[in-house]
Amino acid sequence: MNARRFATVTAVSALAALALTGCGGGSPEAAADVSAAPEYAGTLSILTKFAGEPLEPYFEDLAAEYEALHPDVTVELIQETDQSIKDKTKTLTASGALPDIYFSWTGNWAENFVRGGLAADLTEVLGPDTEWGGSFGEASLDAFSYEGKYYGIPLYNNGKFMGYNKDVFEKAGVKVPTTFEELLSSCSAIREAGYEPIAFGNKDGWPGLHYLQQLFAYNVPGDKLSADFVPESATLDEPGYIKSLEQFKALVDECTDTGRGTNGVLYTTAQEALAGGKAAMYYQEVLEFDTVTAEGTQLKPEDFGIFPLPVPTGAAGDPGAIEGSPEGYLINGKSPRAALAVDFMKFATTAENASTLSAPPYGQPSAVVGAVTEDTSSAAVFEGIGRVNDASQLVIWLDTVTVPEVADAWLAGGEALISGDATPEEVLESVRNASAAAK
């Protein structure tokens, strides 16, 4: 291709690109009035994270029931998976086509929508003093609050616990540890009994951050911790950080069979090690409890127990904190049907629909108080959610609570710590640098 022709081709493609992108102007904005009486007409669009079995029918059934109650309303569902929802949400947001109701994680993800004016302020209808807001656990509501305003409807709750095999503990003569040090010292007895003490797979990076965040909550005072998540106010100079990193490294070295190679183990492989009766413990989310004891696994529900990661002796932070956060839905701040959207979400979180969500086959522990009962949920899920509701505070996952740059530094740091490529001091230094650069 000669130079002249190349110039023409470039010019033509640039023109084509301009023509395609140039049409994106701003659309007139209607401020959402969430407390108005809903007008039961039109199409209500919803972006969910419930695609695939067994969750897909939940919103389909809700939509069908809602349409039967209000015949002039059509509910349009866009159902996505855990993998696809990030890209889908980004594309829809960029093209100004965000649905009336959309899924959101807590932390930085939701905050971006709040800052961009895309999340309706629901304080009037969802604040803790309102009738609807009162039906949720307060910690769940707080997880979606920014600067004193409430934006998100928490749909289900989640928290991280150490799941253990009671039978293996008995064989090894080990009791449920009450301190972090006891946990470490129990590992050798379990290993002697022929089991891997703690199954841990950190191939994705985030499983390691879950340990770290729980330890930070124990070792770093709460107000300092919250300030350190925001680059503008972060100092990251509490001694608790180094302690936590050292404790995490000790756990990997003393309690896992994979040790320095843990970064090469899949999360699912570790999960399967507990479910298959090969490992004594595995640090997991409430949403996984029913998976590790599902039909066909070695681990029976009656042998499965949970406890929060034990608190290190002399920890300076909050010993009652549990790492976890709800996942929920935001209402599009620019939607002309915001009141109808609120009405639909009220319908989705009635006591009856909340119980349906918490029970099999869905098994998503609803954030509505009283929806998870001993009759409908498994014993472990019931206990876990009870502990989440009673926690002095919920600490949001480290990789979503802070900005992406800092989260990436923690991810890389956690992996380097496990593989022995970095010391706790070096890891903290790299995170400090990332935080300073993200200001």
Place this chain on the structure above:
Amino acid sequence: MVTRSSFLLSITRIFTWTFLLGLAVVVLYPLLWMVLNGFKENAELFGNPFALPVAWNWENYVDAWNRGVDNYLMTSVLVTITSTVATVFISAWAAFGLTRVNIPFSRTIVTLILGGLMLAPTVALVPLVKLFQSLGLYNTFWALLILYTAFRIPFTTFLIRAYMIDLPREVDEAAEVDGASKATTFWKIILPMCKPIIVSTVILHVLFAWNEYLFAMVFTSGTEMQTLPVGLTSLMSKHGTDYPVVFAGMAIAALPVVLLFFAGQRYFIKGLADGVGK
């Protein structure tokens, strides 16, 4: 001397065979592994990933089929066939017009079409979502058909044009002398002569449309409208994936392409050798 050279010859042969067999194992083993693991249970898969399955759980395949793979397969097959036909015919017509008919500004038109090659699909994503939403085509079969066709026309036209431009002019002239119209010349003479390149472009397009992920992920949602690459990811979840069912789904997804390959093996090799390599 004779024995020495025949000895060398057989050594070379052994090496060639070993190399080719090794290559075959490298290509076939992962496929076989996928099919076999589709018969296992989760615990067995993680416990003995390389052993043969203890029991042949055909239920995994049935399960995968019932969990939406039937729909994904149907959508994938339909969108692949229709977009292949549309792309190849439109491109062949365009190439014919640009090489064998005197039309004004043909060079500019060629540049314009080839300019499309430089537009990355990712860049156009946001405006396309807006466009398709306003046209009511979002989350429809038409969205994928239009996108797959439009984005592959530049490349396909480029290939067919390069082949057609070298066909002797005398053929057209002979046809014209015999009273054939331009359309007849295209259908009866030029198109059959372009068979090798047409086969190549069909293969390339089928592989593209069958495996495309980005557009399918952004422009469709729900089991009804998703294609295999996107649909298979919905069989996996963060909390507890039934991997054997996923492998079974993947095996089902690979089957049509494997069958297509065996059915058209001759054309595949000939097409790729005659067409693209030209």
